[in-house]
Amino acid sequence: MKKRRMFSAILAGAVLAIGGLLVLQTIWFRSAYAVEEQQFDNKVNVAIRALTDDLLKAEGDSTSVIKPILKKATNAYYVDFKHALSYHVLDSLLRKNFVRHEVNLPFELTIYGMQPGSIVLGNYYSDGATSKNNATCGSRALPASTPMDFMITFPGKRADIVSGMKFWILSAIVFLVVLSLFAFLVIDLMKQKKLSEIKTDLMNNITHELQTPIANISIASEVLRTGAGRMDEQKSLHYANIIYEENRRLKFQVEQVLQAALFEKGQISLIKTEVDVHALVEEVIRNFQLRIQHRHGQLNCRLEAAKPVVLADAFHLANIFYSLLDNADKYSPDKPDIVITTTNTLSGILIAIADKGIGIRRDVQRYIFDKFYRAGTGNVHNVRGYGLGLTYVQKIVQAHQGKISLTSEPHQGSRFELYFETC
Incomplete structure (x- = not known):
């Protein structure tokens, strides 16, 4: 009983330790992702803030102040610009600032009018800030002297952040492999422990089961032997039936064990x-x-x-x-x-x-x-x-x-x- 309690305590401690490491691994991974995402957001915010400053300077406006950039989604950055835009100027300055601040992901540029939800122009830049294949976009004109906002969306942001966390992903895979091996060892150890207990119970049962018919046969045969010539036929038949029945029972029990062994070897x-x-x-x-x-x-x-x-x-x-x-x-x-x-x-x-x-x-x-x-x-x-x-x-x-x-x-x-x- 003491060994069983010790085994259970050790097993519980090991499971808790592994569970704690799994929780820590998850926290570290999420923290690393949050740090990478924050760094990306900071680069994008700095680049867009520099872009708005350059747009105002290009329009000769040095007094206006642009509202803070709104994050519409985890990968979408909305600029409440409220000024007229020239597509050629916006395209040129956007690329220049993204290159300067090392924002190289593919992005979508959407320009909005003043009416809620009204899209004036939407383009997808498949090669990120370094794309040169946007001639068709440049040929489209924007309404002159009309205040507009714009939003920049990065469809591949999450995938890019995750791909940049190769060390964390590798460590997580290694940890999961170790955890799987540990779980396999624990399950196998529990099976072996259970099998050991079953074998002990089986030996006890076999001893008891075989002793009972043997004892009954011994008693009945002893009665027949000592009472030979003095016992009536009915009693003799009764004890003979006991011997027959117990002998059949003994044979059946031995047969069960032998057949189980044959099945285990596939020799039946x-x-x-x-x-x-x-x-x-x-x-x-x-x-x-x-x-x-x-x-x-x-x-x-x-x-x-x-x-x-x-x-x-x-x-x-x-x-x-x-x-x-x-x-x-x-x-x-x-x-x-x-x-x-x-x-x-x-x-x-x-x-x-x-x-x-x-x-x-x-x-x-x-x-x-x-x-x-x-x-x-x-x-x-x-x-x-x-x-x-x-x-x-x-x-x-x-x-x-x-x-x-x-x-x-x-x-x-x-x-x-x-x-x-x-x-």
């Missing part, structure tokens, strides 16, 4: 023959009935399929039924009430095994086929197992190109449905 092979599902179900029920009767429960079947023959491995198919019946019995805290039904569909057979046990919560139903997973059992503490049964069932069903589904509600029981194609 099926010997398919034509199998009568009804006959196989009845055989499994005969072998399982003693266990149900011992708990004063009932195991009923309604075999209604008109075509019960499938192409399957009889051994593995029998193990599927036994595994599902075993779960139905274990997770029925009171007297087991289990029903097996078969019906035909258009192209196959549907086999349902339903119980009235504790059921399975919806939020964990998607995990029940995972290897070693065992759903919580509420107040039922005596339910043991490896967490391999349903994994084995699903693998075998899929190996037969079949389907398995579950319908369950807490305290209302569970219903497993198996579908196989018929011959």
Whole structure:
């Protein structure tokens, strides 16, 4: 418990540290962008202010004062000029001042009349301040002696600022790579820790599960041995049935572990023959009935399929039924009430095994086929197992190109449905 708390504390500290670095990286990046944007704004403002001064001087006006430049958008600068403009003079002075102040981005120049929103002229300078290809713009005349405003827009401003932050972008990429590797290591470490805990639980479960049938077989055989010749036939048969049932249970448990290992290695092979599902179900029920009767429960079947023959491995198919019946019995805290039904569909057979046990919560139903997973059992503490049964069932069903589904509600029981194609 102490090691688990220490591991959780270290993991939480590492996650907080990485989260703090991620926040700092974001703040630094935004600050760097803001600084670059402010520097660009300052250059543009100085250039436009120098432009307006030169325009007034060109018109012979040395007394007027131009209002502060308005920033209509992050990339648009509006000049409330209120003076007559000559396009040739504006074009020449605009280029000269942008070159002087190193403003080299492509820009749009829009000239407005005094009526709100009235555009007199709009041009796009594709090569920035150094463009020479604007002859068509120069041929357009502006109204003489008419007060006008103008606005300069830089469509590529944001992209230019970001491209100038290569060091910050590179550092952010490196940080994200390191963060991704750290996240991968943390997830892998948690998986390894969980796997270690699962293996410990599995060993404990295997020890308990194998000891129980061995102990029962030992006791029953000892009674038969010591009571030989003095015990009546009914008692002898009772103890012989105990040995048979516990031996079958032991064999099934060992088989589960072995089959899980074979599935892990991909070495499982099926010997398919034509199998009568009804006959196989009845055989499994005969072998399982003693266990149900011992708990004063009932195991009923309604075999209604008109075509019960499938192409399957009889051994593995029998193990599927036994595994599902075993779960139905274990997770029925009171007297087991289990029903097996078969019906035909258009192209196959549907086999349902339903119980009235504790059921399975919806939020964990998607995990029940995972290897070693065992759903919580509420107040039922005596339910043991490896967490391999349903994994084995699903693998075998899929190996037969079949389907398995579950319908369950807490305290209302569970219903497993198996579908196989018929011959």
